[in-house]
Amino acid sequence: MNKLLAPMSGSRNVEYADFVRSFEKEHNRQILKLQTGDPDFSTPQVIQDSLSRSLSKGKTHYTNSQGAPELREAIVNKLKKENKIESIVEEVIVTNGGIQGVSLAVNAIINPGDKALIFEPYWMPYHSILTVAGAEISKVSIDLENYDEQKILNDFYDTYSDDVRIVIINSPSNPTGIVFSENFITSILKRISSQTFLLSDEVYERIIYDEIKHISTASLGIKTKQIISVFSFSKTFAMTGFRVGYVHADNKIISEMLKLFQFSSTCIAPFIQDACLTALTDEGIDFEINRMVKKYDERRQMLKKIKSATMPAGAFYCFIKIPDKLAREDFPFWMVRENGISVSPGDAFGNYSGYFRISFAVSDDVWSRSVDFLSKILNS
Numbered sequence: 157m158n159k160l161l162a163p164m165s166g167s168r169n170v171e172y173a174d175f176v177r178s179f180e181k182e183h184n185r186q187i188l189k190l191q192t193g194d195p196d197f198s199t200p201q202v203i204q205d206s207l208s209r210s211l212s213k214g215k216t217h218y219t220n221s222q223g224a225p226e227l228r229e230a231i232v233n234k235l236k237k238e239n240k241i242e243s244i245v246e247e248v249i250v251t252n253g254g255i256q257g258v259s260l261a262v263n264a265i266i267n268p269g270d271k272a273l274i275f276e277p278y279w280m281p282y283h284s285i286l287t288v289a290g291a292e293i294s295k296v297s298i299d300l301e302n303y304d305e306q307k308i309l310n311d312f313y314d315t316y317s318d319d320v321r322i323v324i325i326n327s328p329s330n331p332t333g334i335v336f337s338e339n340f341i342t343s344i345l346k347r348i349s350s351q352t353f354l355l356s357d358e359v360y361e362r363i364i365y366d367e368i369k370h371i372s373t374a375s376l377g378i379k380t381k382q383i384i385s386v387f388s389f390s391k392t393f394a395m396t397g398f399r400v401g402y403v404h405a406d407n408k409i410i411s412e413m414l415k416l417f418q419f420s421s422t423c424i425a426p427f428i429q430d431a432c433l434t435a436l437t438d439e440g441i442d443f444e445i446n447r448m449v450k451k452y453d454e455r456r457q458m459l460k461k462i463k464s465a466t467m468p469a470g471a472f473y474c475f476i477k478i479p480d481k482l483a484r485e486d487f488p489f490w491m492v493r494e495n496g497i498s499v500s501p502g503d504a505f506g507n508y509s510g511y512f513r514i515s516f517a518v519s520d521d522v523w524s525r526s527v528d529f530l531s532k533i534l535n536s
């Protein structure tokens with residue numbers, strides 16, 4: 157077996173979801189499921205129609221590995237218009253979701269023993285992917301009770317060294333919904349050495365509230381060639397099951413990623429890529445995105461009923477501290493058994509077992525019942 161896989165455990169979230177499913181079956185009881193990060197909205201009809209049209213035209217064969225040229229062209233236009241990133245098609249690769257984008261990028265640049273730095277709490281796959289690549293991982297833990305960007309930056313300066321090969325940032329963040337300021341991102345960019353790549357995971361770019369503007373790391377004009385930007389169709393367009401993301405980076409990195417991609421996935425299904433092209437070019441799509449974000453925002457406002465909840469600035473999660481009186485090791489499991497609500501365990505995001513994550517990418521009905529329950533359980 158690959159020795160690098162040994163320290164990696166299976167996904168805590170998947171393990172927990174299995175528990176929830178078997179609990180429901182065993183007790184014949186419907187659980188209010190708040191643990192998944194999958195939009196409850198249907199994929200917009202124009203995108204679905206585009207996929208069907210493409211299938212009926214017979215676009216069911218191998219296609220360009222790096223991504224269909226017309227789709228990459230549309231991505232280049234989107235990057236320019238929405239992200240203020242100047243690019244060319246050679247600097248873009250279309251991947252099996254943002255997750256594969258992260259994985260290909262890490263494996264394209266990391267040699268075993270290389271140093272990596274991530275902020276904690278983190279989206280678990282960063283840790284797992286870096287572990288399998290043999291990276292030595294340092295973490296900068298965020299004190300969520302006393303959130304202070306300058307303190308996070310100071311901790312970053314203390315932990316970072318010039319030989320770190322990759323730093324990963326994620327804004328808006330899963331699981332906290334934190335959106336880093338331009339000053340924060342700029343400060344990190346200014347500090348990193350010429351040996352460091354900065355992977356900027358921006359898959360929640362469009363799910364952002366209170367008129368905060370998403371700032372793409374690669375738009376800041378600092379060390380641009382060292383930045384790897386990861387995007388996805390999953391969250392913005394409610395297209396998680398399509399499994400498509402894309403990465404923008406210097407073409408030297410993209411061509412190494414492409415080698416890895418070709419020997420594992422060959423290409424993304426052409427009819428899926430056609431649907432993605434529609435998602436990026438259809439004139440009515442912004443209306444659909446805004447409609448979904450407005451709904452997320454309405455649900456976000458309901459978090460005010462839960463005293464210990466911090467309002468997320470982006471994404472559709474809230475990371476909540478377990479009140480002392482309810483502190484117990486099996487909290488997420490207890491929530492299912494005793495209260496009929498499933499939440500993501502905090503330790504699925506690093507050393508945060510005193511927290512849990514809820515997602516409001518669920519139906520209005522499930523959300524309003526959950527908020528009522530949660531406020532009763534947590535506020536009392």
Ligand SMILES: Cc1ncc(COP(=O)(O)O)c(C=O)c1O
Pocket residue numbers: 193252253254255256279326329330357359387388389390396399400401
């Ligand atoms: C922070 C973050 N990055 C990347 C992804 C990858 O999403 P996908 O592979 O569906 O594009 C997710 C999905 O939950 C995520 O939360």
